[in-house]
Amino acid sequence: MRLNDLDERIVHALAEDARRSYADIGSEVGLSAPAVKRRVDRLRAEGAITGFTVRVDPAAMGWETEGFIEIYCRHNTSPDDIRRGLERYPEVVSASTVTGDADALVQIFASDMRHFERVLERIAGERFVERTKSVLVLSPLLRRFTSGAPA
Amino acid sequence: MRLNDLDERIVHALAEDARRSYADIGSEVGLSAPAVKRRVDRLRAEGAITGFTVRVDPAAMGWETEGFIEIYCRHNTSPDDIRRGLERYPEVVSASTVTGDADALVQIFASDMRHFERVLERIAGERFVERTKSVLVLSPLLRRFTSGAPA
């Protein structure tokens, strides 16, 4: 599934403002509004675009404390076990299995330090978790929602 | 800056689909379309909502390789130095200063391993960087764009 240059420019425009009108985007990329809509529909059908969402200031939502938890798993834990175990936590924003010492890296948003600690303890108590190591975010420097064009 | 229950339900609806109509959201939360719009406008003005964006499948955009780079900085490096140094890289999706051994944690999307390596080398060569430690993502398990309600 490969996107051409026009598709990428449309996605880029939507990444900056997902509520821009198709006509407006079209005038930027040199297409008519229906043409833009057709491409967006196709990108959605292909799964390249998975939806539209709002960018929220975490602090405004009451999530003052951000951190990462590295999880060291017991033997015979599959990635799917980890996913199933973590998806029940609303505080978990992202999770991936990773190379290196730890098995998984989990990003957390919590309302405050006590809340973070409570989540950490519950995750550390999961059956598949052997031990954890956590890192707190001091200040968020950059938070993009889409990356730029890869070379 | 505190949001009330109605605001949170509106933000939640927009988080799931930022292109839903205000009337549609209104019927869910029990408000008319203009009332919803006024609240969204206010949330934007207050900075609680910082924009609307598209959810993209990284693979479809050609970003096959994801990873994290831990940065150990030289002395006398301010968070702002790090931010200024990193914002020039389109491959950097997020960056934060963190507690623990490393000074900053940087999330990267690259097209492939060679691309990732190239970015890593360039970042490692930045003036403020003393050394780096990097971790590759094996499989993304969970990727939410907004976290759930904090207790």
Next chain:
DNA sequence: GCTGAAACGAAGACCCG
């Protein structure tokens, strides 16, 4: 915060290269 009218954008049918 609701209602109604006017401006605007979305979505589909249709035609053209």
Next chain:
DNA sequence: CGGGTCTTCGTTTCAGC
């Protein structure tokens, strides 16, 4: 097959209440 034009319909937006 992909893009442009036109028309219809729904949505946004602003007034007044």
